[in-house]
Amino acid sequence: MRLVEFSPQLPDEPDFPRFGVILGNQIIEIGESERGTLSDYIWRGLPAFEDIRAMYTACLRGAPPVLRGHERRLFPLTRCLLHPPLKPRTLRDFYAFETHVKAANAIRGREVPPEWYTMPVFYYTYYGTLCGDGDTVPYPPYTAALDYELEIAAVIGKAGRDISPEQAEDHILGFTILNDWSARDVQRIEMRVGLGSAKGKDFAKSLGPCIVTLDELEDRRIGRHGVFNLQMVARVNGVERSRGNMADIYWSFGEMIARASQAVTLEAGDVIGSGTVGTGCLLELTGGEGAWLQSGDVVELEIERIGVLRNVIG
Secondary structure: OEEEEEEEOOOOOOOOOEEEEEEOOEEEEOOOOOOOOHHHHHHOOHHHHHHHHHHHHHHHOOOOOEEOOEEOOEEEHHHEEEEOOOOOOOEEEEOOOHHHHHHHHHHOOOOOOHHHHOOOOEEEOOOOOEEOOOOEEOOOOOOOOEEOOEEEEEEEOOOEEOOOHHHHHHHEEEEEEEEOOEEHHHHHHHHHHOOOOOOOOOOOEEEEEEEEEHHHHHHHEOOOOOOEOOEEEEEEOOEEEEEEEHHHOOOOHHHHHHHHOOOOEEOOOOEEEOOOOOOOOHHHHHOOOOOOEOOOOEEEEEEOOOEEEEEEEO
């Protein structure tokens, strides 16, 4: 299933977010009130999606969208505003693609720290400035080096503590696209101090356009826990700048979730970011000296089976 948070843009239709499932070029409305959001369902845990999955499977066979005895409304996808698909309680962003790690360290004039190969590492990032597909991302007034980061993120669907890599997929609801916007000049200063990133990152995060559940990716497995063969592309003003693949990740999502859950309970609705795919940012492409994003630029991140996350720089 492709799960979305959306607001219909139709005359006489209340403009509040609700939760739905994409079916072809339409959205089946699931949430029935202001409280019927995708986050609400995720916080209830994976069993909350069992009857929705049954309805969706029946719809694929031509049945009407009936859930719990009530037929659900359909909205044209093109007439709906998509929001960030959830409101995460925590967002951990890892540093899991070796190609990117090597390039980033080379820019700093050093080799990859040997500790990087001993465990997957992450930082906690601020989720209160979340943007969705189509949103304008504000240009922070304190930077002259705005960058995008092409990432894939797992959404936790079942709480767990001390989860093994082998068990990790049992705790994943699905995947979405993450753009971890970066103010590179500010980030550089913060990292020299040895603490951060903070103001180099906290001004914006983009998630979306949907959450794709694991069953939609079954034929793309590559034999590692929580890793799939999915092409990842970034475009700026329609020009391709980045291309990679989730399968190239060094630390699997199974390993990342195991690390994140050591002595800590991961809750349903937590988000686990992959870190930047190889070539997935301007810093890497230009050696830190190239042209950065400017106001008015259109940034599109695309991942197979998930879709396109599009933002305009304000």
